[in-house]
Amino acid sequence: ASSFHEFARSTNDAWDIDDEDDEDLLAPIHPSSLPSTLHSVHQVPPLPLQQPSDTTREPDTGPADRLAPPTAEEELRKHSWSGIPREVRPITWRLLSGYLPANMERRDLVLKRKRDEYFGFIEQYYHSRTDETYKDTYRQIHIDIPRTNPLIPLFQQPTVQEVFERILFIWAIRHPASGYVQGINDLVTPFFVVFLSEFVEEDVENFDVASLPLNTQRNIEADSFWCMTKLLDGIQDNYTFAQPGIQNNVKALEELVSRIDEDIHNYFKRYEVEYLQFAFRWMNNLLMRELPLRCTIRLWDTYQAEQEGFSHFHLYVCAAFLIEWRKEILSMVDFQGLLMLLQNLPTIHWGNEEVGLLLAEAYRLKYMFADAPNHYRR
Numbered sequence: 001a002s003s004f005h006e007f008a009r010s011t012n013d014a015w016d017i018d019d020e021d022d023e024d025l026l027a028p029i030h031p032s033s034l035p036s037t038l039h040s041v042h043q044v045p046p047l048p049l050q051q052p053s054d055t056t057r058e059p060d061t062g063p064a065d066r067l068a069p070p071t072a073e074e075e076l077r078k079h080s081w082s083g084i085p086r087e088v089r090p091i092t093w094r095l096l097s098g099y100l101p102a103n104m105e106r107r108d109l110v111l112k113r114k115r116d117e118y119f120g121f122i123e124q125y126y127h128s129r130t131d132e133t134y135k136d137t138y139r140q141i142h143i144d145i146p147r148t149n150p151l152i153p154l155f156q157q158p159t160v161q162e163v164f165e166r167i168l169f170i171w172a173i174r175h176p177a178s179g180y181v182q183g184i185n186d187l188v189t190p191f192f193v194v195f196l197s198e199f200v201e202e203d204v205e206n207f208d209v210a211s212l213p214l215n216t217q218r219n220i221e222a223d224s225f226w227c228m229t230k231l232l233d234g235i236q237d238n239y240t241f242a243q244p245g246i247q248n249n250v251k252a253l254e255e256l257v258s259r260i261d262e263d264i265h266n267y268f269k270r271y272e273v274e275y276l277q278f279a280f281r282w283m284n285n286l287l288m289r290e291l292p293l294r295c296t297i298r299l300w301d302t303y304q305a306e307q308e309g310f311s312h313f314h315l316y317v318c319a320a321f322l323i324e325w326r327k328e329i330l331s332m333v334d335f336q337g338l339l340m341l342l343q344n345l346p347t348i349h350w351g352n353e354e355v356g357l358l359l360a361e362a363y364r365l366k367y368m369f370a371d372a373p374n375h376y377r378r
Helices: 002-010 022-026 072-081 086-096 104-130 135-147 158-174 184-199 214-233 244-260 262-270 276-284 293-305 309-324 326-331 335-343 352-369
Strands: none
Touching: 072 086, 072 293, 086 184, 086 214, 086 293, 104 135, 104 158, 104 214, 135 158, 135 184, 158 184, 158 214, 184 214, 184 293, 244 262, 244 276, 244 309, 244 352, 262 326, 276 309, 276 335, 293 309, 293 352, 309 326, 309 352, 326 335
16 A cells, blocks of 8 residues: 555656646656666666664654665566666666666676576587478478568568577576476567667667677576566466466456456457457567557566556556456457457557556556455456
């Protein structure tokens, strides 16, 4: 409740979009509001696990005095929830994903060790992609890569497609419980674009990656691999046999919607629309097929700031996303029309404002239902 009130005080406009100051409040925070030392991997201040004790502090006068001051990591999560400026997003994502250590003195060493380790995997395993054991996995990856963001030129470059093939193949053979599953290919793209943006001032989506120094290309590839791995560690049940994580999330979404908007829920029943028919993709691809890439990146600022953002909080984002289209859903008059709408929602012009409102509504739903699951379970 305390964190909710803090959030509400800072984003009260999210529920009252008629205020004159809405656009300013909904916009990502400006770099000047962050510590100046957040601007590079080598300069980010260490994130202490706890604040040092102060033996000379004032006497304890009540519960408020006993609240520990926020750590640097908590501050970083707080800023990330509201959207991180482009120039500090790469370092922030490395930190919040758990890839980059909090201890500043260890960062260069850890980055070098992890990058070398990844390319050690390449040398050790990548040649086996044509072996009988792995050729089907590699073939599926090879087929899926050109389908990843097909309208964005960046992802049609041979250099980029080869990077994705290596990342996905190495991840698959190091995670035999799930192996490669369609949908995982999408999860590389936000990390790759964000880490590429460190070296590109112009339009990233049209940048020629092959023009970068080879060592820079290698670092982007390795960092993308490790951060994607950290993400998947938290949602691997989505991709193991029969994908139980997704099945459970779709069922939870159905139960939640039945409580928060009975009209939509009954409308689906009336026209025999199953949640799995549209929400499977929402869970499997983390809404990446429903939103422009710029919106996914903004969404992931918040997911990485939330505990279990890619799993638990994503459920509430999906519920808020569905309710966003309430008017359009209830205007459909048959099964085919409903399904076509749900599989092709018109978000092409969405930006930070729309994502900010979506996240605010998701937070409201989480606050109402997350700690009281009986509210939405029959």
